[in-house]
Amino acid sequence: MLPVLQGVVDLLRSGPETPVVQGAADGDEGNSVDVVGPLTVAFTHDNQINELASILGVFDEQVPLAADSLDESRIYVSSRINPMRGTVAFERLDCSGRKYLRLLLNDAVYPVPSCKSGPGVSCPLREYDERVLARKWAEAGGSFETLCQLPQGSASTSSRTGGVTFFTDLTLKGIRVVRP
Numbered sequence: 001m002l003p004v005l006q007g008v009v010d011l012l013r014s015g016p017e018t019p020v021v022q023g024a025a026d027g028d029e030g031n032s033v034d035v036v037g038p039l040t041v042a043f044t045h046d047n048q049i050n051e052l053a054s055i056l057g058v059f060d061e062q063v064p065l066a067a068d069s070l071d072e073s074r075i076y077v078s079s080r081i082n083p084m085r086g087t088v089a090f091e092r093l094d095c096s097g098r099k100y101l102r103l104l105l106n107d108a109v110y111p112v113p114s115c116k117s118g119p120g121v122s123c124p125l126r127e128y129d130e131r132v133l134a135r136k137w138a139e140a141g142g143s144f145e146t147l148c149q150l151p152q153g154s155a156s157t158s159s160r161t162g163g164v165t166f167f168t169d170l171t172l173k174g175i176r177v178v179r180p
Contacts, residue, residue, distance in 0.1 A: 006163030099125040
């Protein structure tokens with residue numbers, strides 16, 4: 001889920017006011033230019049919610065579970081993070097030209113303990129991006145293609161950040177804009 005998290009952060013960094021070149025997530029020339037809308041929705045399988053929630057950074061400072069007792073104060077409890085219709089939301093806040101990220105799990109704000117200096121216990125978006133990139137390269141040890149033993153260039157990931165590009169590259173098969 002690290003490429004998905006990085007793809008979300010890449011999308012939030014580009015923002016709804018920034019034109020996105022379709023077919024060229026890394027800044028190469030593409031066929032057309034579109035503007036990312038103010039709301040992007042993506043769906044995933046419920047098994048992936050726990051995977052995504054565990055790498056957001058909000059639970060990084062929790063102590064490991066004890067083998068012989070129950071920790072009633074623990075905030076990471078899988079059944080609370082991933083109930084029926086569980087949600088993970090990323091809010092991009094723009095306050096006086098500075099961009100911040102606030103994370104919500106099932107509509108509750110979960111601050112990143114080491115990065116909550118922004119309004120509403122949010123994290124400066126640039127700082128969160130740096131944290132995700134550092135985590136991705138420290139833990140992954142290679143590209144998505146390498147880890148999954150795929151041919152190089154077969155995954156739709158950014159060569160700059162390694163994030164998925166299906167949020168911004170609307171030319172990919174299976175991607176379409178749904179208009180009300």
